Structure formats: C-alpha cells, structure tokens
Amino acid sequence: MSPSPIKYYYDLMSQPSRALFIIFRLSGMPFEDCVVALRNGEHLTDDFKRDINRFQRVPCINDNGNKLAESVAILRYLSAKGKIPEHLYPKYFVDQSRVDEFLEWHHISLRLTCAMYFRTVWLDPLLTGRTPTEAKIEMMRMHMERNLDVVEEVWLESSDFLTGSTLCVADIFAACEIEQTRMADYDVRIKYPKIRAWLKRVRQSCNPHYDVAHKFVYQISGTGPQAKL
Amino acid sequence: MSPSPIKYYYDLMSQPSRALFIIFRLSGMPFEDCVVALRNGEHLTDDFKRDINRFQRVPCINDNGNKLAESVAILRYLSAKGKIPEHLYPKYFVDQSRVDEFLEWHHISLRLTCAMYFRTVWLDPLLTGRTPTEAKIEMMRMHMERNLDVVEEVWLESSDFLTGSTLCVADIFAACEIEQTRMADYDVRIKYPKIRAWLKRVRQSCNPHYDVAHKFVYQISGTGPQAKL
Known part of the structure; x- marks a missing residue:
C-alpha cells in the first residue's frame, strides 16, 4: 500500500501557512487539505492538542503518523525527503x-x-x-x-x-x-x-x-x- | 596550505553567542576567538558592517572568506561541514x-x-x-x-x-x-x-x-x- 499524502493543517489567514501553501503548490507536492479555522478557535481544543499539534498552532503536518510543527522545520524535513525542488531550497x-x-x-x-x-x-x-x-x-x-x-x-x-x-x-x-x-x-x-x-x-x-x-x-x-x- | 580556523565573532553577553561558544567547545572545533564588545558599540562601525557582518550583530563567522550570520544558520552550515558531532545535531x-x-x-x-x-x-x-x-x-x-x-x-x-x-x-x-x-x-x-x-x-x-x-x-x-x- 502506498503511503497517504501528507496532511497539511493550515489557515490562509496565517502568514507561514500561506508561505508553505505556495511552496507545496509550486513544488507539485500532493497534500491533503486540512483547513483549521483559527477564527473559530479550532486549534484550541484538547483534541487538536492531542492529535494534531501539541503547540496548538498552524501550520503543521502529519506525514503518515509523524507530526511536525514550525514552518521552517517542515520545509527542511520535506526538502530532505526530496519533495521540494532544489531551486526553491538549495541542497548544497x-x-x-x-x-x-x-x-x-x-x-x-x-x-x-x-x-x-x-x-x-x-x-x-x-x-x-x-x-x-x-x-x-x-x-x-x-x-x-x-x-x-x-x-x-x-x-x-x-x-x-x-x-x-x-x-x-x-x-x-x-x-x-x-x-x-x-x-x-x-x-x-x-x-x-x-x-x-x-x-x-x-x-x-x-x-x-x-x-x-x-x-x-x-x-x-x-x-x-x-x-x- | 591548510585553511585557517573559522573566525568566530561573539560577545559572551549575548545568549546565542554563548550557545555557539559552548557548542564549538563541546565539538572540539578549533576557532579563532574574535571578541566583539557590544557594550562599546564595536558592532556599530562602518568597518564592522562592511568586513564582518552586514547586519551588525553577533554571533557571526568568517570561514576562509565566507561570511555567515544567524546562530542557527551557522550551526547547520558547520554541521554540514562535519564540524558538529551527530549527537549534538542529528544528521538523519x-x-x-x-x-x-x-x-x-x-x-x-x-x-x-x-x-x-x-x-x-x-x-x-x-x-x-x-x-x-x-x-x-x-x-x-x-x-x-x-x-x-x-x-x-x-x-x-x-x-x-x-x-x-x-x-x-x-x-x-x-x-x-x-x-x-x-x-x-x-x-x-x-x-x-x-x-x-x-x-x-x-x-x-x-x-x-x-x-x-x-x-x-x-x-x-x-x-x-x-x-x-
């Protein structure tokens, strides 16, 4: 069974959420859209803290069970996995x-x-x-x-x-x-x-x-x- | 001719300066001590801006002509050069x-x-x-x-x-x-x-x-x- 696409939790009202959204789209990386409405406090629930991001923020990802927060850490992780083209984030x-x-x-x-x-x-x-x-x-x-x-x-x-x-x-x-x-x-x-x-x-x-x-x-x-x- | 050790510009009154100082010492990485007295404004001169760090901050390094600022960027650069042991900053x-x-x-x-x-x-x-x-x-x-x-x-x-x-x-x-x-x-x-x-x-x-x-x-x-x- 092939792995599921990365789940991307974001809200386009958040600046780093927008940045990663653009980077993922430019990279042609498939991702599952998981929109979190910050204005409704969807990130503040106990479920969100336990299951999605213990820091209760967006953006964050879930890569087949591996949860990761912080936009720059996410970028570097996906670059290491070969998902981000080198012209956007150099490998050298x-x-x-x-x-x-x-x-x-x-x-x-x-x-x-x-x-x-x-x-x-x-x-x-x-x-x-x-x-x-x-x-x-x-x-x-x-x-x-x-x-x-x-x-x-x-x-x-x-x-x-x-x-x-x-x-x-x-x-x-x-x-x-x-x-x-x-x-x-x-x-x-x-x-x-x-x-x-x-x-x-x-x-x-x-x-x-x-x-x-x-x-x-x-x-x-x-x-x-x-x-x- | 072997390359010179990295020039490390820092002031122990600065938190990230102390962090890199400890990391370099723990790593056993030789470096040239370049102390910058922030209290005397040594980072605010035109010479410092032109020759050492265009952002006029510490810490920063000069690695045989390659100038780099920002403590986390410096850490990653030196890790990629094999100067930081894996137990301090993982490679996987x-x-x-x-x-x-x-x-x-x-x-x-x-x-x-x-x-x-x-x-x-x-x-x-x-x-x-x-x-x-x-x-x-x-x-x-x-x-x-x-x-x-x-x-x-x-x-x-x-x-x-x-x-x-x-x-x-x-x-x-x-x-x-x-x-x-x-x-x-x-x-x-x-x-x-x-x-x-x-x-x-x-x-x-x-x-x-x-x-x-x-x-x-x-x-x-x-x-x-x-x-x-």
Whole structure:
C-alpha cells in the first residue's frame, strides 16, 4: 500500500501557512487539505492538542503518523525527503546556508514586527473594540520600518531576489509577512521602491498559487492584487 | 596550505553567542576567538558592517572568506561541514526535524520573551536611568512564563532533555536564553521543577564550557553557579 499524502493543517489567514501553501503548490507536492479555522478557535481544543499539534498552532503536518510543527522545520524535513525542488531550497550546504541565514534572521525582525503592526492596527481593535493610540501605532510602524529598511537596503541591495538572482523559499516567507500588513492599510510600496519591484517579481514567479493563497488578504484589504501591485 | 580556523565573532553577553561558544567547545572545533564588545558599540562601525557582518550583530563567522550570520544558520552550515558531532545535531533528517522544530519554535516564543524580560528589568534601566513600572514588569513576566510553561509541560513532559533522552543543541540554545534572566533577578527554579532539574543536567553535560560561557552572567547576577543551580 502506498503511503497517504501528507496532511497539511493550515489557515490562509496565517502568514507561514500561506508561505508553505505556495511552496507545496509550486513544488507539485500532493497534500491533503486540512483547513483549521483559527477564527473559530479550532486549534484550541484538547483534541487538536492531542492529535494534531501539541503547540496548538498552524501550520503543521502529519506525514503518515509523524507530526511536525514550525514552518521552517517542515520545509527542511520535506526538502530532505526530496519533495521540494532544489531551486526553491538549495541542497548544497553553502547555498543552503544563505537561505537559512534569511529564514533565521526574519523571525524576530521582519516577521515579528510586521505581525505586531498588523495585530495592533487590525486584529486587536477587532477583538477588543478598542482603538490603539496614535503613539502606539507610530512605535509599531517604526519597529517594522527598521526591518523593512534592512530588506530594502541590505537583502535587496544588489540582487533581484533576497538571496540571489532567482526566487527561493526566503522570498515566499518574506512576501507573505509583508502582504499581511495590507490588511492594516499599510502600503509598503510608498517608501520602498525595491521591495515594490521585488514583490511583483515574487507574485509573478509564484502565480497562480500566490493569488490563491492571498485571496482573503485581498478580500479583507478591499483591494485586488492588480490594484495593489 | 591548510585553511585557517573559522573566525568566530561573539560577545559572551549575548545568549546565542554563548550557545555557539559552548557548542564549538563541546565539538572540539578549533576557532579563532574574535571578541566583539557590544557594550562599546564595536558592532556599530562602518568597518564592522562592511568586513564582518552586514547586519551588525553577533554571533557571526568568517570561514576562509565566507561570511555567515544567524546562530542557527551557522550551526547547520558547520554541521554540514562535519564540524558538529551527530549527537549534538542529528544528521538523519527525521531526528534532525525534531531538533529543528525546537530551534524554529524558540525564536519568537522562549527567546523573545526571555530577552524582553531581561531588557525591561535590567538593560533599559541601565541605559536610560528609568525604572520600569510594576505593571510593565508584570506583563513581561507573564509573556515569558507563558513560554516557560510550554517548556515545563510540553517540551520536558516526558524526557530528560528537550528533544529526547540526551543533550543536543536545542538544550544549549534554550538554557542560554533562560540563564540570561538571572541577571534580571528572575529565579526560574521556583515555579518550574522540571526546568530546574533539566538546567542542572544541561550544565553538567556541557561543563567546563558552560561555566566559562556564563562567567559574566554569574558575575553580574552576583551568584556563582553552585549558589544558583
């Protein structure tokens, strides 16, 4: 009996969920769609904790009984299984280290600050009914832009994509974080011409999967992909 | 001509710097000691940015001209070069994925919240002369303890070390983050008996390198390792 396809637990409202969704689709890897509605707290049940992910988060996978969480760990596991093409995540360790450098850098810099901005401006007011102060929004924007500056000036200094001349998983993870800020009405294109042009290239390289993954982002931000990019 | 040893740029006041220092020493990997005094802003110069690390952080390495930043990316690169023994970072991809799951989880959970607590209680008052409010300290402690709870109840649920029955790099990275909170007078042992016993095991498994790496932590917190553990 051939093994079942990997079960992929995700919600397209989550940035790393979108990133892995795009990567799996681009890789042509079959997976079983297991959508988890975070907004309904489906990840917070005891069943979810016991059977799906003890950390009660998405994304996560179940590969014929082997449960694994954390998007970058999942990516590396599936790459080792030969499911992710080499142009998206290199196998040669020197090239791989350049991509890993970004994937490790982005957690507490780009990812954290984009997520905090989104949460402050969009999510918290929705959940609590309270509007954040202008000073708080300004501080969150400053933290985020400090990292967007690094993307614009360092990562994109002299190349079309973050770690070289072609698309890889680093670009997909980064783009999914930055796109999230659209929902909080932030338009990254205004201050950042290199990021603007790079986002276009990432979307083109990933479509049609990019637009599928971002359908709720486009819908909630009230702008189609064309209008924004 | 044989290649030069890897240049390792670090400051023992930085948690991931200490983690890599312990890992390199345990691995018996020769490296050239390149101490960077963060307190003197040695990482903020244009020379450092151009010649050592474009992100102006430590730790980072230079391996015969190949510059690499981000502690986890450095670890993987050196593992691929055969410099890190398999018991510290597994080579079999399924075992490796368990360690990666921790390394990716810890960034915006354990690492971030321990660092924010330390910064709020110890570093910011030192730099600005202002004392944080009790409410702020309480909030930071709550965020940190939410993640210490996960270490105690999930990661250490049924094993002596975070990802199995023996020490690996995950334990070293985690211990270095948790030890940092000593300097802010936080005693993790009070609420967390499993973490207490695990920290003892980690220290024993890593010594004498653990105590060397933590010499400033012990000194600043005013407690020797014996007094604390």
